[in-house]
Amino acid sequence: MSTLCHEFSKIGFTDQTVILCDQCEKEYHIGCLREHNLANLKKLPKGDWFCRNNCKRINSLLKNLLNREPETLSDDMLMFWREKQRSNKNHNSEADSNIEMKFVLLRGKSAARESRKLLTQTVKIFHEGFDPIIDSTSGRDFIPSMVYGRKIWSQDFAGMLCAMLTIDSKVVTAGTLRVFDEDIAELPIVATRKSNQGKGYFQLLFTCIEKVLSSLKIKKIVLPAADDARSMWTQKFGFELIAPDQLTELRQSCPAIMTFQGTSILQKELAR
Incomplete structure (x- = not known):
């Protein structure tokens, strides 16, 4: 609508x-x-x-997801990742067999005290990968506000979620995620800890995110991509550039979607 x-x-x-x-x-x-x-x-x-009833349905399902314990990734999900690690000559394959990865979904605004340390780690990871994203009006950095679900000038991030992959309670990769309605969700910022880059962790996280959105029957996910990262999103994750007329319609129907200078908006249709 x-x-x-x-x-x-x-x-x-x-x-x-x-x-x-x-x-x-x-x-x-x-x-x-x-x-x-x-x-x-x-x-x-x-x-x-x-x-609408659909907004009420999505909100209720999200609350149920947020109330669950972190999901331990199954051996089926880890199978491809382990194969990729074995191709690394310096990798300890025995350690892989004992590793326990968890998918965590948090709402920064309402996260329990014991979970907030994961949000703190996430902010540090984002700042490793990005310069501060400064709001021109208030001079404040958008990144902590997005992670903790705070309001910054005209932007209210209360509905922003944090999706992360953890090993031994340590965040290895994370992304901010916001679901608007059954038509669209956004993934404004993603980053992997520098020491864990190139190891396939974000592929696992994105698989978990797609699984969640598909369970909610969300049709499409969009994200802002820098020029040097566009080919990764299109070739590796199946995104495509939004046509100008579609982008105009998107901004009119969903003005809260995050856009950053020097980026293009990409989209991906989600399987039900």
């Missing part, structure tokens, strides 16, 4: 009052919702509000 309206009012509760869907993050006028028979609100609801 595209945005219904554009003029906002902050004075009292009127037809021009704007309400935000707590899943897809689209904004709606109270009057427009009533006019399109989507909702007849007499006051701002307490707690979460969802513009």
